[in-house]
Amino acid sequence: xxxxxxxxxxxxxxxxxxxxxxxxxxxxxxxxxxxxxxxxxxxxxxxxxxxxxxxxxxxxxxxxxxxxxxxxxxxxxxxxxxxxxxxxxxxxxxxxxxxxxxxxxxxxxxxxxxxxxxxxxxxxxxxxxxxxxxxxxxxxxxxxxxxxxxxxxxxxxxxxxxxxxxxxxxxxxxxxxxxxxxxxxxxxxxxxxxxxxxxxxxxxxxxxxxxxxxxxxxxxxxxxxxxxxxxxxxxxxxxxxxxxxxxxxxxxxxxxxxxxxxxxxxxxxxxxxxxxxxxxxxxxxxxxxxxxxxxxxxxxxxxxxxxxxxxxxxxxxxxxxxxxxxxxxxxxxxxxxxxxxxxxxxxxxxxxxxxxxxxxxxxxxxxxxxxxxxxxxxxxxxxxxxxxxxxxxxxxxxxxxxxxxxxxxxxxxxxxxxxxxxxxxxxxxxxxxxxx
Amino acid sequence: xxxxxxxxxxxxxxxxxxxxxxxxxxxxxxxxxxxxxxxxxxxxxxxxxxxxxxxxxxxxxxxxxxxxxxxxxxxxxxxxxxxxxxxxxxxxxxxxxxxxxxxxxxxxxxxxxxxxxxxxxxxxxxxxxxxxxxxxxxxxxxxxxxxxxxxxxxxxxxxxxxxxxxxxxxxxxxxxxxxxxxxxxxxxxxxxxxxxxxxxxxxxxxxxxxxxxxxxxxxxxxxxxxxxxxxxx
Numbered sequence: 180x181x182x183x184x185x186x187x188x189x190x191x192x193x194x195x196x197x198x199x200x201x202x203x204x205x206x207x208x209x210x211x212x213x214x215x216x217x218x219x220x221x222x223x224x225x226x227x228x229x230x231x232x233x234x235x236x237x238x239x240x241x242x243x244x245x246x247x248x249x250x251x252x253x254x255x256x257x258x259x260x261x262x263x264x265x266x267x268x269x270x271x272x273x274x275x276x277x278x279x280x281x282x283x284x285x286x287x288x289x290x291x292x293x294x295x296x297x298x299x300x301x302x303x304x305x306x307x308x309x310x311x312x313x314x315x316x317x318x319x320x321x322x323x324x325x326x327x328x329x330x331x332x333x334x335x336x337x338x339x340x341x342x343x344x345x346x347x348x349x350x351x352x353x354x355x356x357x358x359x360x361x362x363x364x365x366x367x368x369x370x371x372x373x374x375x376x377x378x379x380x381x382x383x384x385x386x387x388x389x390x391x392x393x394x395x396x397x398x399x400x401x402x403x404x405x406x407x408x409x410x411x412x413x414x415x416x417x418x419x420x421x422x423x424x425x426x427x428x429x430x431x432x433x434x435x436x437x438x439x440x441x442x443x444x445x446x447x448x449x450x451x452x453x454x455x456x457x458x459x460x461x462x463x464x465x466x467x468x469x470x471x472x473x474x475x476x477x478x479x480x481x482x483x484x485x486x487x488x489x490x491x492x493x494x495x496x497x498x499x500x501x502x503x504x505x506x507x508x509x510x511x512x513x514x515x516x517x518x519x520x521x522x523x524x525x526x527x528x529x530x531x532x533x534x535x536x537x538x539x540x541x542x543x544x545x546x547x548x549x550x551x552x553x554x555x556x557x558x559x560x561x562x563x564x565x566x567x568x569x570x571x572x573x574x575x576x577x578x579x580x581x582x583x584x585x586x587x588x589x590x591x592x593x594x595x596x597x598x599x600x601x602x603x604x605x606x607x608x609x610x611x612x613x614x615x
Numbered sequence: 616x617x618x619x620x621x622x623x624x625x626x627x628x629x630x631x632x633x634x635x636x637x638x639x640x641x642x643x644x645x646x647x648x649x650x651x652x653x654x655x656x657x658x659x660x661x662x663x664x665x666x667x668x669x670x671x672x673x674x675x676x677x678x679x680x681x682x683x684x685x686x687x688x689x690x691x692x693x694x695x696x697x698x699x700x701x702x703x704x705x706x707x708x709x710x711x712x713x714x715x716x717x718x719x720x721x722x723x724x725x726x727x728x729x730x731x732x733x734x735x736x737x738x739x740x741x742x743x744x745x746x747x748x749x750x751x752x753x754x755x756x757x758x759x760x761x762x763x764x765x766x767x768x769x770x771x772x773x774x775x776x777x778x779x780x781x782x783x784x785x786x787x788x789x790x791x792x793x794x795x796x797x798x799x800x801x802x803x804x805x806x807x808x809x810x811x812x813x814x815x816x817x818x819x820x821x822x823x824x825x826x827x828x829x830x831x832x833x834x835x836x837x838x839x840x841x842x843x844x845x846x847x848x
Contacts, residue, residue: 188702196732203720505716508677509777510705511733512698609677612712 197515201522205530208495215491215527220535222484223588226477227539227581232546233473234577237466239568241455246321247310248566249458250420251286252279252433254440257451259417260458265294266366270449272416275440279421282435286423289316290416292401296363298343298394300351307347307394309361311401311415320422323382323395330355330380338400341376344390345383353378361394366415376400385560386567429454461565470580477584481591488595492524496599503603504611517600521593524600528592532585539581543574622689624785624817625651625674630683632669632840643669644680645840651819651833653784656811658828659821661837667821668789670837674819675708675787676700688784705733709778709816711788715770717762717777723749723769724758727776734781748780749773752806768799772806779810788820792827801826 205212245251254275256267269275272290279288292311297304314333318324323342324332333340341359343351353359355378362373376396384390401415423432433454434443441447445457456463496503503516550571560567632644644666651657659667672678673685676692685692687707695703704710709730717726724745731741749758752772762770771791778786788807792800808830811818820827828834836844 188706196729200718200720207720501716502718505712505718506729507701508675508704508710509730509733510701510703512701515733609672612716 197519197522198526201519201526204495204499204519204523205526211491211495212527215488216531216534218484218487219528219531219588219592220538222480223532223535223584224538224542226584227536228542228546228574229473230577230580230584231539231543231574232572233469234580235547235573235575236563236568237469238575239573240462240466240563240566241459243322243566243568244459244462245422245455247323249418249453249455250289250320251423251426251429251455252282252421252436253453253455253458254279254419254436255417255451255453255458257446257449260451260453263293265364265415265417267417268292268366269416269419272419275419275450278439279419279432279436281439282432283421283423283428285425286421286432287316287319288419288421289313289320290398291317291418291420292398292415293417294363294401294415296361298347298351299360299362300353300357302352303350305347305350305392307361307392308388309363309394309396309401311396311398313398320420326382326384327380328383330378333379333395333397335397336399337379337397339375339377340379340397340400342380342382342395343378344393345381346387346390347392347394348378348381350391355380374400384567385558385569386562388562389567459565465563481587485591485595488524488527488592489598492520492527492596493599493602495523496520496603500606500611503606504608507606507608508612513604513606516603516606520600520603521596524593524596525589528589531592532588535588536581536585540576543576546572546574622653623650623686624653624655624688625649625819626684626686627670627674628684628686630670630673630685631681632666632673632678633681642840644673647683647837647840647842649835649842649845651785651817653817654811654815655833656808656818656831657820657833657835658831659819659835659837660823660828661821661843665837666840667837669840671787671789671819671821674785675710676703705730706781707784709781709783709786711771711774711778711786711791713790713793715762715767715774715794717770717773719762722759722761723754723765723773723776726762726773727780730777730781744780745776748776751779751810752776766799767795768803771795771799771803775803775807775810779814779816782814783816785817785819788818790822790824791820792822792824797826800824804830 254269256269259267276288276290280286290313294309294311296307296309298307314335318332327342328345333342343353348354351359357378358375359378360373360375362371364370365372382390382393382395421432421436423429433452437443437445437452440450441452445451445453506516507513550573553570553572557570559570561570627647627649630644630647631642634641634643647670659670661667669678673680674687687703690703692700718729721729727745727748728741731744749755752775754769754772754776757765757769762773765773792803795803804827807818810816822828833847835842
């Protein structure tokens with residue numbers, strides 16, 4: 180029986196033969212294969228194009244948010260992120276600065292305060308959101324200084340200088356050089372205090388909120404303005420932020436900062452140490468939601484395409500019943516025949532995916548270089564997730580999603596071949612050879 | 616083939632095949648006994664519906680009988696699993712079909728090579744055996760043509776090459792000349808007779824074609840699923 184078993188082994192066929200046959204079978208009905216490949220590759224190219232545009236937009240949002248509102252790693256007073264209470268300050272800003280600098284010696288560390296107040300001019304009064312910055316350091320990490328449309332960026336020791344949003348200046352009817360008075364509550368005494376500033380420049384970001392209600396002052400002015408001359412009063416720094424030169428070092432830098440400041444925890448010793456996505460939850464959530472929505476949309480399309488594929492592969496199998504019957508009659512095992520059909524699905528999927536990725540990248544390339552200008556339709560900026568990004572869209576390869584979607588496309592194509600492959604294992608060779 | 620020398624190539628005992636059931640059942644074969652020795656060149660004759668194709672399918676392990684036994688080289692088919700039956704077809708039986716049934720996307724060479732690839736024969740040996748077989752059936756120089764680039768006679772020669780390239784103990788041919796003109800049909804039968812004489816391959820044909828009968832050394836006549844006549848000459 181052992182001898183017979185060896186003698187009676189069904190046809191296994193070498194891998195090369197199987198692949199060659201699979202490829203030839205796909206070239207047999209070229210029009211159908213081309214239509215199928217086109218459907219998959221065009222869909223994939225569209226997805227990749229959309230991913231690349233999205234990736235560029237997300238990167239801009241993150242960059243914009245990090246540079247003007249946070250950092251890659253931020254240290255804040257414990258609970259500031261949740262409540263945004265102005266009296267929750269970083270108790271030891273110098274210690275936090277030094278810890279962040281040690282976490283990333285190449286990075287830039289800067290401090291900010293966020294204050295709300297009433298800005299008055301001879302003609303008007305407007306509630307404003309003030310960001311107090313260290314001007315020379317801030318210029319290295321944010322793009323405020325590039326948004327100045329009139330006047331100049333602030334000096335570190337300019338205790339009276341203020342930059343206003345362009346729209347805010349219009350409402351207050353002030354110009355560069357005009358005087359304005361800021362009224363705000365002192366952090367610890369809750370007393371209302373006021374200070375005169377001179378407008379040094381006007382900023383136009385394109386973000387309605389910042390342009391209409393935003394102002395920037397040097398941090399030094401805040402300290403004076405808030406009347407914190409006594410030695411025991413904490414410095415009014417709400418945020419010390421680290422801006423990395425290499426984002427890939429984010430996790431290490433965050434861990435290092437936490438080790439130094441909070442015993443490795445997110446929060447402790449009166450401060451919280453956050454990564455950018457925790458410091459800018461609205462940006463992170465927007466990106467996550469946008470990605471999730473896109474994924475769902477494309478997944479539904481993927482499922483529809485897969486059912487179309489099942490139909491195509493099944494059709495190509497059913498019209499070859501006689502041929503499969505012959506192969507079985509000649510001694511090919513049903514399992515190998517099923518493998519042949521799976522190979523055809525795989526060849527189809529891989530070919531379509533390679534073309535789709537190539538096409539998607541090709542279409543993305545001019546957009547990456549020249550961008551798509553939507554300013555005539557949408558103005559200069561889009562407001563998204565509390566940050567503004569320019570209305571010129573660019574593309575940037577989102578490799579993780581491109582690779583993930585490509586693998587999914589191949590897997591779905593192979594899955595589409597499973598039922599047709601199962602069907603061929605049920606073919607009765609004698610019956611099949613009577614098939615016309 | 617050597618291990619089969621002491622056994623008949625085919626032994627069929629009280630073979631019955633009924634299609635359908637109840638009032639509508641059809642007795643395609645109704646108790647057939649037949650023994651074919653190795654090296655015989657046998658023709659199966661009979662009118663349409665007499666059971667020729669059914670008998671060939673049962674001998675070729677493509678179908679299972681309602682009752683009775685088929686032995687190929689001493690191997691009883693009913694004891695084999697479907698995978699072993701596929702293995703038996705691959706290793707011991709060659710098939711030639713009326714409609715050629717070549718794989719259209721493969722060349723003449725690749726069609727003949729298909730059986731050897733399934734058996735896992737090395738590339739060098741495959742090449743040597745396929746080339747010599749194609750030469751034996753008169754297809755030298757046509758190795759790279761696909762079936763649609765060959766005439767009916769040439770396609771059937773490729774089918775014969777595919778059937779014999781694996782040196783089977785038995786070749787089953789179901790009306791192999793039915794789609795060919797008389798001259799081409801005669802040439803094909805002469806070729807197979809030559810292979811039978813030179814290589815000792817056992818052939819079993821079903822046919823209506825008198826040309827085939829001229830070459831047959833044994834004629835088995837089937838009528839209504841029974842053997843009516845079995846004569847050697």
